[in-house]
Structures are given as structure tokens and as C-alpha cells.
Amino acid sequence: MVLTDYERLAALNKDHLWHPFTQMKDYINADPLIIERGEGIRLYDVQGRAYWDGFSSVWLNVHGHNVPELNQAITDQLGRVAHSTLLGMANIPAIELAAKLVGISPKGLNKVFYSDSGATAVEIAIKMAFQYWHNQGASGKTRFITMNQAYHGDTLGAVSVGAIPLYHEVFRPMLFPSHVIPYPYAYRHGGDELKVMEDTLTALRKLLETRSDEIAALIVEPIVQGAGGIVVMPPGCLREMSVLCRQHGVLLIADEVATGFGRTGSMFACDLEGVSPDLMVIGKGLTGGYLPVAATLATDEIYNAFYANYQEQKTFFHGHSYTGNPLGCAVALASLKLMEERNMVEGVRVKAAFVERKLTALKDRPHVGEIRQKGLMIGIELVRDKASREPYDWSERIGVRTSQRARALGMLTRPLGNVIVFIPPLASNEAELDAMTDILIESIISVTEGGS
Numbered sequence: 035m036v037l038t039d040y041e042r043l044a045a046l047n048k049d050h051l052w053h054p055f056t057q058m059k060d061y062i063n064a065d066p067l068i069i070e071r072g073e074g075i076r077l078y079d080v081q082g083r084a085y086w087d088g089f090s091s092v093w094l095n096v097h098g099h100n101v102p103e104l105n106q107a108i109t110d111q112l113g114r115v116a117h118s119t120l121l122g123m124a125n126i127p128a129i130e131l132a133a134k135l136v137g138i139s140p141k142g143l144n145k146v147f148y149s150d151s152g153a154t155a156v157e158i159a160i161k162m163a164f165q166y167w168h169n170q171g172a173s174g175k176t177r178f179i180t181m182n183q184a185y186h187g188d189t190l191g192a193v194s195v196g197a198i199p200l201y202h203e204v205f206r207p208m209l210f211p212s213h214v215i216p217y218p219y220a221y222r223h224g225g226d227e228l229k230v231m232e233d234t235l236t237a238l239r240k241l242l243e244t245r246s247d248e249i250a251a252l253i254v255e256p257i258v259q260g261a262g263g264i265v266v267m268p269p270g271c272l273r274e275m276s277v278l279c280r281q282h283g284v285l286l287i288a289d290e291v292a293t294g295f296g297r298t299g300s301m302f303a304c305d306l307e308g309v310s311p312d313l314m315v316i317g318k319g320l321t322g323g324y325l326p327v328a329a330t331l332a333t334d335e336i337y338n339a340f341y342a343n344y345q346e347q348k349t350f351f352h353g354h355s356y357t358g359n360p361l362g363c364a365v366a367l368a369s370l371k372l373m374e375e376r377n378m379v380e381g382v383r384v385k386a387a388f389v390e391r392k393l394t395a396l397k398d399r400p401h402v403g404e405i406r407q408k409g410l411m412i413g414i415e416l417v418r419d420k421a422s423r424e425p426y427d428w429s430e431r432i433g434v435r436t437s438q439r440a441r442a443l444g445m446l447t448r449p450l451g452n453v454i455v456f457i458p459p460l461a462s463n464e465a466e467l468d469a470m471t472d473i474l475i476e477s478i479i480s481v482t483e484g485g486s
């Protein structure tokens with residue numbers, strides 16, 4: 035029997051590839067989607083079918099796929115040097131990018147430490163915060179505060195400040211303990227935004243007033259909690275949290291991995307409330323989604339606590355083989371240049387308003403509990419009963435079924451439990467957003483009301 039290329043690849047995929055965040059027993063029994071190429075905001079599988087990239091290939095696609103300017107930046111750099119470690123030497127794109135990042139980041143963040151994924155950049159922020167206090171002689175400040183349902187990546191430090199039981203609980207025995215305060219998730223906690231915000235601030239205030247001598251930092255996904263369900267904070271909450279931290283001598287780490295680079299309608303979500311964190315973590319959209327580069331930005335005050343004679347043992351002993359990779363930094367520079375030339379951050383606000391108008395079609399549907407949106411970061415929470423907000427039981431797999439329906443209609447997306455996620459590439463134009471939201475709406479209605 036002669037196998038088609040698809041059959042051959044499907045068999046090898048089944049035999050050898052272990053996919054992330056995937057129950058392989060489910061996956062293996064379905065026909066795999068195998069992507070061959072991308073063009074604009076569409077991906078094409080090996081059988082030639084086209085799909086809208088409705089979740090930006092895991093929330094990181096800025097300009098679309100196969101972008102000539104980004105391809106060129108990598109090609110140009112390839113002709114010079116592809117690898118560099120930053121261990122004892124620098125390279126041109128890493129230097130240029132660091133200066134560029136400082137220029138666009140909230141004020142005070144003046145130093146850039148590179149890594150290669152959101153999780154590693156979070157690890158670095160945690161270790162920097164910890165050692166910052168240690169180097170200052172405040173070595174009792176060792177604990178972190180995080181928020182309920184927080185997600186900061188999958189390495190052990192990041193999991194230790196994570197608070198999604200489904201992902202994190204099994205690892206608890208090997209983690210360091212963190213303080214968890216409530217996330218202001220109004221829809222699931224009584225519906226009153228002011229009340230949930232007060233609950234969050236009260237819990238934070240109480241911890242800071244009683245234990246700030248043992249707390250190094252608060253880590254937070256600013257304005258939008260991503261993997262926890264695309265949950266938007268009430269206005270002013272982030273600002274208040276930052277003020278409280280400052281008052282009590284606790285650092286603020288803003289994890290902008292998902293929210294950074296225009297996603298929420300400003301360059302960084304912290305900008306929406308004029309917040310300047312002590313440490314800021316970036317990844318995903320930094321390279322337009324092209325290559326694995328991430329970074330942790332720090333203030334001079336933090337940097338200076340490590341700046342000493344080597345005998346004082348204040349060095350930050352941390353680094354990765356790919357730190358400051360020149361190909362990645364070159365494409366990040368090209369991506370930022372395109373963002374500026376195309377005025378993309380402002381464009382996101384206009385596009386977001388268009389999507390918001392389109393999604394009003396879902397407002398009165400019987401199983402649409404809440405539509406949450408900040409910029410082009412959208413989560414639609416489906417419920418069994420709208421009046422009581424009773425959730426669908428997880429065994430109904432409503433999110434998975436809705437995503438499967440969307441895929442059959444030609445759009446890729448990946449749910450978070452009962453929350454349907456729509457995170458289109460920032461470069462999507464209005465006609466493309468129109469087509470994608472039509473599929474989103476149709477798949478939600480047909481699965482929740484039509485029983486498909």
C-alpha cells in the first residue's frame with residue numbers, strides 16, 4: 035500500500051511526538067492537523083486546507099505568517115552570525131533591541147536580561163527579586179504573592195507562583211509555597227466589580243501589613259488574566275495594587291508575556307493604568323511570534339543591588355545557552371519597527387471596537403454567560419444556565435467541542451475550559467476579523483443551541 039504524505043506524517047506523529055498540554059489518548063484517536071505553511075493570518079495543512087489563525091498560534095502572532103520584512107531580517111542576520119551567548123560578549127541586535135525595549139517600556143525599566151521563553155523570563159524575575167533583597171541584607175524576604183488562577187509558565191519557579199489547580203496541584207510537593215490572593219473575577223464572584231476589587235485589595239493589604247518583612251514581590255498578569263480564563267480586572271485595581279506594594283516595600287513583577295506588544299490596545303497593559311513595575315516579563319509577541327526570545331526588564335535600583343566587586347558575591351548567576359540570540363533579536367527589532375510604521379497599537383483599538391460590535395450578536399444567546407475583551411484579547415464564557423450562571427460540567431467538553439466546530443468551519447482556536455478564546459493576529463484586517471468572528475459566533479450558537 036502506498037501511503038500519502040499525510041498518512042506517513044500522521045503515523046510518525048502518532049509514534050513519536052508527545053504534544054504539550056495534551057491528553058495523548060484523546061489526541062491520537064483523532065486525525066491530526068499537520069500544518070505545512072502559513073501566509074498572512076492563515077495556516078495551511080498538508081492537505082491544502084486553509085484555517086484562520088484565530089488564537090495567533092498560542093497568542094503570539096503579531097504580523098501574520100511568512101512576513102517578508104521579518105523573513106528578511108532573519109536572512110540578513112543569518113549571513114552574519116546566528117549564535118551568541120552573551121557570556122562575556124555582546125552582539126549587535128541584542129544591544130539595539132535592549133535599547134529599543136527600554137524606550138517603549140513603562141518608565142524606570144532600564145535594564146534588559148534576555149531568555150528564551152515566557153517561563154524562563156518569569157524564573158529570572160523571581161530569582162532577581164529574591165536575590166535583590168538578599169544582596170541588600172534583607173534575606174528574610176523570600177516569599178511571593180500571586181493571584182488565584184494565575185499562570186506564569188511551566189518551569190518549577192513559574193509553577194510555584196501559579197495557581198491553576200488543574201495544571202499545578204500535582205507538582206505541589208516539589209514547589210516553594212506562595213501566598214495566593216483572590217483575583218477580581220466579578221462574573222464568578224457575585225457580579226459586583228467594586229466588591230471583588232475590594233476583596234482583592236483587602237487580602238493584599240492584610241498580607242502586606244502583617245508579613246511584608248518576609249515577602250519579596252507580588253507577581254501579576256496586568257489587567258488581563260490569560261490562562262485563568264481571559265478575565266479583565268476592574269479599572270484601577272492594578273494601580274491600587276502597585277501603590278500598596280510600593281508603600282510596603284514589596285516589589286511588583288508584571289508578567290506581560292500574554293498582554294505585551296499591543297495586544298490589549300496599548301504597548302503594555304501596565305500603560306493602561308500608568309503603572310511602572312519593578313520587573314517586567316515579556317515574551318510571545320516580542321519577535322512577532324517568530325523565534326523564542328523573551329526578556330526580563332529591571333529598574334536601575336534592582337540592577338544596582340547586583341553591581342559590586344566580585345568578592346561581594348552579588349553576581350546574578352543565571353543564563354541560558356541561547357541568551358540574546360542574534361537571529362531572535364534581529365527579528366524582534368524588525369517586528370517592533372513594523373509595529374511603529376503601521377501604527378499597530380492604535381490599530382488594535384480600532385479593530386477591537388469592530389470586534390466588540392460584532393460580538394454583541396452573542397449577548398442575548400442563552401448559553402453565553404459573559405463576553406470579556408481587552409483590545410484583541412477576547413474570552414467568551416459559556417454557561418449551562420444564563421440566569422444562575424451555572425457552568426457546564428467539564429465532562430461536556432463544551433469548549434473543546436466549540437473549537438472543533440470552529441475548526442470545521444475554517445478557524446483555529448483553543449479553549450480554556452468553558453471559555454472560548456479569540457486572540458487574532460494584530461495584523462488581521464477588518465474583513466478578516468469579520469470572517470473570523472462569523473465563525474466564532476456560528477460555532478458557539480451551533481454547539482450550545484444546536485447540539486452539534
Ligand code: PMP
Binds near residue numbers: 255260289291
Ligand atoms: N506568563 C503568561 C502570562 C503566559 O500567558 C504564558 C504563556 N501562555 C507564560 C508566562 C509562559 O510563556 P511560555 O509559554 O513562553 O513559557
